[in-house]
Amino acid sequence: MTAVTPGMVCAHHHLYSTLARGMPAPPRTPRNFPEILELVWWRLDAALDLEMIRWSAMLGALEALEQGTTAIVDHHESPNAIEGSLSVIADACAEVGVRVVCAYGVTDRHGPDGARRGLEENRRFLAEGGRGLVGVHAAFTCDDATLDEAAALADEFGVGVHVHVCEDRVDVDAPERLRHLTTDAWVLAHGVHLPDDHGLRGTIVHNPRSNLNNAVGYARPARFDNPVALGSDGIGAAMLEEFAYAYFCHRADDVTAGPDAAWSWLETGRSLVPEAAEDRVTWSYAPMDPWHVAFTPGIRPLRVEVGGEVVWDDGHPTRVDPDEIRAKAAEQARRLHARL
């Protein structure tokens, strides 16, 4: 028995983190979310070069297809390899056959020049016709002028801003600082510590597994008036798994919750990348409805069609050599880990 659905969308991803697995342990154990950023992610992103970014994205795109995910809304940061990075990611995804919406996460944590170069990379990519949003790391690592410039750049290109919001208590000022800038096109990742009446416009992306991993709390996304979508925050792009995490977290908080809410969050992802609704995924299981999928681990796509082209068939990608991608990614992971 098989069933067909539209393509899955990962509404918040960090393809650059694909090579992080197995990285050397940080110098000391992080004790809270700001320390996780400082001791893990901000050391990793600073070590990235364009070749590492390329194979990280190739592997991430391959693993997305393997899970029936045909579109990724990516959020990228590589402070020592900014220029051209978004095109490297877009090209890698195109080669594998996955749709991607790119953004460079602007921040002032490397000084005003770092912020300027990040904004410039977003501008370059969008001006060259790239599919993207303007990225901002988070309000708590940006000054107001940078937030204003990012919002203005997004308006100029008629797109939204992709930004982390209230992932941790460290970012509780975000609603106050962003409220007057947001539009419905913004993508707000996390929202864990947003008040119910936050007043921000845009789609809130819930990343249940990442939130558990970082011990930042539960976002209770069912309380928001905003559209809610699901993301992985860089832990692969297995959206049926994220759906299951979203459902079980919801259920742990409210025993009357059903899986329909989390299933609808999966569907919201397709409003961010509408073409994914035309993609076709043939699954190893039927029926693909929330009550079945929530309690059936291990459902796999047998065949994936993106824009009418079969890009995954019978356990294999059709456009690329998966062994080559895994080998090249492993080689780049060794280089990256050696730098750490």
Ligand SMILES: [Zn+2]
């Ligand atoms: Zn994130």
